[in-house]
Structures are given as C-alpha cells and as structure tokens.
Amino acid sequence: IMLTSGFKELGTQIGLELQDRIRDVADKGGMKIVGPNCLGVVNPQVNLNATFGVELGLINPGSVAVAAQSGAVSQYIADALTSNNVGISKFISMGNRCNLYFDEILEYLAQDEQTRVIVMYIEGLERPRQFMSVAKQVARRKPILVYKAGRNEKLNQASLSHTGALAGNYELYKAVFTQTGIIAINSMTELVDVTKALAFQPPSSGNRVAVLSGGAGPGIIMADKCHELGLSLAEFSPATLRQLRQLISPLNPVDNPVDLAWVSGNFDACRQVLKVVIED
Amino acid sequence: IMLTSGFKELGTQIGLELQDRIRDVADKGGMKIVGPNCLGVVNPQVNLNATFGVELGLINPGSVAVAAQSGAVSQYIADALTSNNVGISKFISMGNRCNLYFDEILEYLAQDEQTRVIVMYIEGLERPRQFMSVAKQVARRKPILVYKAGRNEKLNQASLSHTGALAGNYELYKAVFTQTGIIAINSMTELVDVTKALAFQPPSSGNRVAVLSGGAGPGIIMADKCHELGLSLAEFSPATLRQLRQLISPLNPVDNPVDLAWVSGNFDACRQVLKVVIED
Numbered sequence: 001i002m003l004t005s006g007f008k009e010l011g012t013q014i015g016l017e018l019q020d021r022i023r024d025v026a027d028k029g030g031m032k033i034v035g036p037n038c039l040g041v042v043n044p045q046v047n048l049n050a051t052f053g054v055e056l057g058l059i060n061p062g063s064v065a066v067a068a069q070s071g072a073v074s075q076y077i078a079d080a081l082t083s084n085n086v087g088i089s090k091f092i093s094m095g096n097r098c099n100l101y102f103d104e105i106l107e108y109l110a111q112d113e114q115t116r117v118i119v120m121y122i123e124g125l126e127r128p129r130q131f132m133s134v135a136k137q138v139a140r141r142k143p144i145l146v147y148k149a150g151r152n153e154k155l156n157q158a159s160l161s162h163t164g165a166l167a168g169n170y171e172l173y174k175a176v177f178t179q180t181g182i183i184a185i186n187s188m189t190e191l192v193d194v195t196k197a198l199a200f201q202p203p204s205s206g207n208r209v210a211v212l213s214g215g216a217g218p219g220i221i222m223a224d225k226c227h228e229l230g231l232s233l234a235e236f237s238p239a240t241l242r243q244l245r246q247l248i249s250p251l252n253p254v255d256n257p258v259d260l261a262w263v264s265g266n267f268d269a270c271r272q273v274l275k276v277v278i279e280d
Numbered sequence: 281i282m283l284t285s286g287f288k289e290l291g292t293q294i295g296l297e298l299q300d301r302i303r304d305v306a307d308k309g310g311m312k313i314v315g316p317n318c319l320g321v322v323n324p325q326v327n328l329n330a331t332f333g334v335e336l337g338l339i340n341p342g343s344v345a346v347a348a349q350s351g352a353v354s355q356y357i358a359d360a361l362t363s364n365n366v367g368i369s370k371f372i373s374m375g376n377r378c379n380l381y382f383d384e385i386l387e388y389l390a391q392d393e394q395t396r397v398i399v400m401y402i403e404g405l406e407r408p409r410q411f412m413s414v415a416k417q418v419a420r421r422k423p424i425l426v427y428k429a430g431r432n433e434k435l436n437q438a439s440l441s442h443t444g445a446l447a448g449n450y451e452l453y454k455a456v457f458t459q460t461g462i463i464a465i466n467s468m469t470e471l472v473d474v475t476k477a478l479a480f481q482p483p484s485s486g487n488r489v490a491v492l493s494g495g496a497g498p499g500i501i502m503a504d505k506c507h508e509l510g511l512s513l514a515e516f517s518p519a520t521l522r523q524l525r526q527l528i529s530p531l532n533p534v535d536n537p538v539d540l541a542w543v544s545g546n547f548d549a550c551r552q553v554l555k556v557v558i559e560d
Contacts, residue, residue: 009496011533072495123500149500152507170504188501189469215352216289220403220429221468224450227432253291 001050002035008096009037023099032104038095039071042078044088045114051093055079062087064199065109067102068121069094070149073188077119080192086199089114103130110138117143117198119191123150132180139181143198147185148173208234210277211257214264219257233257240280247273281330282315288376289317303379312384318375319351322358324368325394331373335359342367344479345389347382348401349374350429353468357399360472366479369394383410390418397423397478399471403430412460419461423478427465428453488514490557491537494544499537513537520560527553 007019019036026033034041040051044061059078064086068074074093081088089112092105102125109115118138125131135144151170177184185191209231213219223233233256236244244254247269252261258277263269287299299316306313314321320331324341339358344366348354354373361368369392372385382405389395398418405411415424431450457464465471489511493499503513513536516524524534527549532541538557543549 006531010531070495070497073497076498121497149497149504151504215350217350217353217401217429218356221353224429224431251286251290253289
C-alpha cells in the first residue's frame with residue numbers, strides 16, 4: 001500500500017517515470033501495489049485500518065465493498081454509509097492504480113465471502129474490456145454499483161488517451177454498464193440510497209409497490225416517482241381497503257398511496273396498517 | 281382560513297356539496313377562503329402563525345414565499361428552508377382551494393415587497409390558463425419555482441377531469457412551465473437547493489464557473505455536473521495559475537477544478553485561494 005503522492009497524478013514526465021519504475025520492480029517480484037497517491041485499505045472485520053484517515057477506523061463491519069479511485073470520494077462514501085448504518089466488508093482507495101486494476105479488484109470481491117454488494121467510483125479504466133468481461137460474470141451473483149466520473153470529453157482525455165479503448169462519452173459508458181448488468185449511478189446521494197437498499201433488502205420479486213405516508217402530498221410525490229421508475233402501485237383487495245378504513249379513519253379516502261393521516265403519530269396503529277398492507 | 285377537513289378531498293358527494301355551499305356563501309360576501317383542509321398561513325415578519333403547527337412559529341423572516349397545496353409538503357419545505365437558514369416572507373398552505381386559486385396567490389406575491397423568490401407545490405390547477413398568463417408576467421421580476429405533483433395519468437384524473445384544460449402529462453406541464461419562465465423542480469432536495477441559491481445569490485451574469493474542492497475526486501464530480509448543466513469551467517489566466525501554484529503546492533497540478541489538497545484545512549490559505557479565483 002503506497003500512500004505517497006508525487007507520481008503519475010502530477011502529469012509530469014518525472015512523475016510518470018517514477019511510477020513506471022515502481023511498477024516494473026513490483027511486477028518483477030510478482031507484487032501488487034495499492035496506490036500510489038491513495039488513501040489506503042480498511043478491513044473492519046479484522047480491525048485493520050491501513051489508511052492515513054484515523055476516523056476510517058470507525059467503519060462498521062458489514063456486507064458492502066467500496067473501491068474508489070479518489071481518496072476524498074471513498075472517504076465520503078464510507079462516512080455516508082456509516083451514518084446510514086450500512087456496514088463495510090472491504091474499503092480500497094485505489095489511487096493511481098500502478099499495477100492493480102479495477103477488474104482485478106472486482107475478481108477479488110466476487111469471491112470474498114463477506115461482500116454482498118460492490119460499490120465503485122471510477123474516473124478512468126486502464127483495461128475497460130477486461131473490466132466489462134469480469135463485471136458481466138460477477139453482476140449475476142452480486143450487485144455492482146458504479147459511479148463513473150470524468151464524463152466530460154476534456155476531463156477524460158488525460159485518463160483515456162493512452163488506452164483509446166473507450167470514448168470519453170458518458171452515454172456510451174452508461175449503455176455498456178447497463179448491458180453488462182452494472183447499476184450506473186448518477187449522484188453520491190443515489191449511490192448511498194441504492195447501496196443501502198441493496199444491503200438491507202432482499203431482491204424484489206416484482207414491481208408492485210405500496211406507499212405509506214404521514215401526509216397525502218408526500219404520498220403523491222412518491223407515487224409519481226414510482227411511476228417514473230417503472231414501478232406500479234399495487235391495487236389493494238376490498239378486504240384490505242375495509243381494514244385500512246377501520247384502522248385509519250372512516251372519513252379519510254383510503255387507497256394506495258396510503259395516507260396515514262391522523263394515526264401517523266400512533267406507532268401501534270402504523271404497525272397494524274403496515275401489517276395489513278404487507279399481507280395483501 | 282379554514283383548517284377543517286371533511287370536504288371535497290373526501291371524494292364523496294356530500295363533501296363536494298358542503299364545499300360548494302361554503303364557496304357560494306364566501307363568494308356572495310366577497311370573501312376569499314384559504315382551505316378548507318389546509319395547514320393555514322404564517323407571516324414571520326409580524327409573528328403570525330395561523331396554522332395548527334406550533335413549530336411553524338419558529339420560521340425565520342426572509343425573502344422566500346411558499347405556497348403549497350399539501351400541508352405535509354409545505355411543512356417539509358418550511359422545515360428544510362429553516363434548517364438551511366433561508367428565511368420566509370409568506371407561508372400559505374392552500375388545501376382544497378375552495379375559491380382562492382394559485383394565480384391569485386401569484387398576483388399577491390408579485391406585489392409583496394418582502395417576497396423575492398416564489399416557491400409553489402401544485403398537484404392540480406383549476407385555472408391553468410390564468411396561472412400561466414400571470415406567471416409569464418411575474419417570472420420576469422421574481423423567480424417562480426414549481427414542483428408539480430400528480431404526474432401520473434391516473435393520479436391526475438381526479439384533479440383535472442373537471443377542468444380539462446391541461447392534460448395530466450407532466451412533460452406537457454414542464455414544457456409550458458419552461459415557456460412561461462417558471463423553474464420546473466424535480467425533487468424536494470432540488471427545490472431547497474435552488475431556492476437557497478436564488479435567495480442568497482445575485483443573478484448570474486454568465487455561465488463560467490470555478491470549482492474549488494478539498495479533494496480531486498469531488499472536484500471532478502462537480503465539473504461533470506457543470507458540463508451536464510451547460511455551465512463551463514472558466515479558464516484561469518497564467519497569472520492566476522502561478523498564484524494558485526504558490527498558494528497550494530508547487531508539486532500539485534493546479535487548474536480548474538481547483539484541488540485545495542493539503543491546504544484545505546487551512547482557513548487562511550483557502551480564503552486567499554478564493555480571492556485569487558474571484559479576481560480572475
């Protein structure tokens with residue numbers, strides 16, 4: 001693990017040469033390097049914090065693996081997941097990826113028993129074909145979430161000019177991700193939300209959704225979003241509707257979305273409503 | 281102000297008839313009704329909290345007017361703006377809009393001296409043509425942000441079937457909003473962020489942006505988002521680049537986005553960097 005900076009990321013000839021020399025030495029000895037110019041590695045299961053971030057020792061063990069090219073972004077993801085009570089299996093800040101590539105990390109995480117969900121922040125891929133080929137296999141068994149940064153042509157040039165394997169057009173990346181079974185993520189908030197859902201919930205067996213809300217307006221907003229995302233609001237049976245009317249209010253119109261209205265502050269009533277809806 | 285529920289929102293014949301009777305009485309007397317089935321009205325400038333939400337008395341006075349059809353959503357917006365130190369000029373929970381319509385509220389807020397930014401949550405419009413016509417005039421002087429809910433055909437039917445003036449297709453609404461000069465909002469987070477920017481910042485005189493970040497990765501993410509939204513990253517002058525290199529690090533590659541790197545924890549250095557960038 002090489003935390004040290006001053007290599008390829010400088011964009012200078014000497015930085016590039018130094019990194020090439022390190023890579024040659026490592027390759028000769030059959031050694032893989034995490035970094036240089038990285039934050040390091042954390043394995044919460046064995047209390048290992050091999051980073052320069054003391055607070056990363058506070059990560060809880062769990063089922064989500066995080067591999068990121070940027071130290072600041074990987075730290076943000078770890079903080080956000082921790083705040084959301086999502087535990088981490090392995091945390092790898094990749095840095096310059098001297099001789100260790102995202103496809104190799106993916107292969108490792110695929111066979112790691114602690115890891116159920118794989119989250120990656122990628123600016124550029126040295127070996128895009130290998131990555132997609134490995135991802136295609138792994139995505140069948142474990143969900144892979146990727147935030148691809150450097151979407152702008154200009155910003156992409158630096159990381160892709162020497163591979164030329166994929167154009168710097170994010171739409172192209174996104175299409176390839178979708179074909180490969182990778183979940184393409186568009187914001188850090190979305191990354192945390194989707195990761196949380198995948199870490200805590202069993203896979204969905206359908207697209208029918210019930211929306212429960214403490215107010216009518218928020219319920220309508222959620223119903224709209226479900227519709228936009230191809231989910232459909234389940235139609236409750238007459239028996240369910242009767243029970244909901246009794247539990248909530250005979251005066252309130254009761255349907256899906258369920259407006260909990262005046263019982264929303266009553267924990268017991270909410271639990272009963274939830275039970276009736278889940279059993280439908 | 282009628283907080284009471286049990287009227288049109290029930291979807292029953294008797295609810296509808298009761299509301300019609302109230303409307304007729306009010307109309308005859310030349311009286312406008314906020315509600316029924318609403319949260320009420322707040323005017324923080326005069327410490328008026330005419331709602332059934334005690335905590336709405338904690339809203340700070342400011343320049344943002346909030347008019348919303350849903351009590352729960354209006355309360356969420358008020359809470360979120362307050363948490364973001366954004367003050368409110370007028371807060372109006374509209375409820376069933378018995379005989380007071382969004383276009384009339386818009387006319388009132390247009391001439392309200394305390395109001396600089398207008399935020400609306402709308403499920404359905406009784407008089408869409410009047411609304412758009414008023415909005416077209418007002419949007420030239422004050423920004424109007426609208427979150428339109430009830431985007432799903434099925435959910436829209438109820439609120440639009442009796443006017444028939446606008447189809448329940450959100451894409452159509454969005455197109456009309458854009459033509460009218462209304463800012464169409466797509467999530468509550470976006471609503472709060474855009475409101476905050478408009479309340480605190482002067483209008484932008486161009487599309488050139490400088491991005492400053494404590495880490496390279498987050499800077500690249502922001503640069504991508506600028507690109508997506510039609511903003512362009514300003515090109516710094518050679519003099520600015522020289523000064524930034526001195527302030528941040530002679531080793532670090534310095535450009536826009538600016539990676540503050542190791543000086544990001546140093547308040548004085550950050551202030552100097554900001555000064556250099558703003559003066560460019």
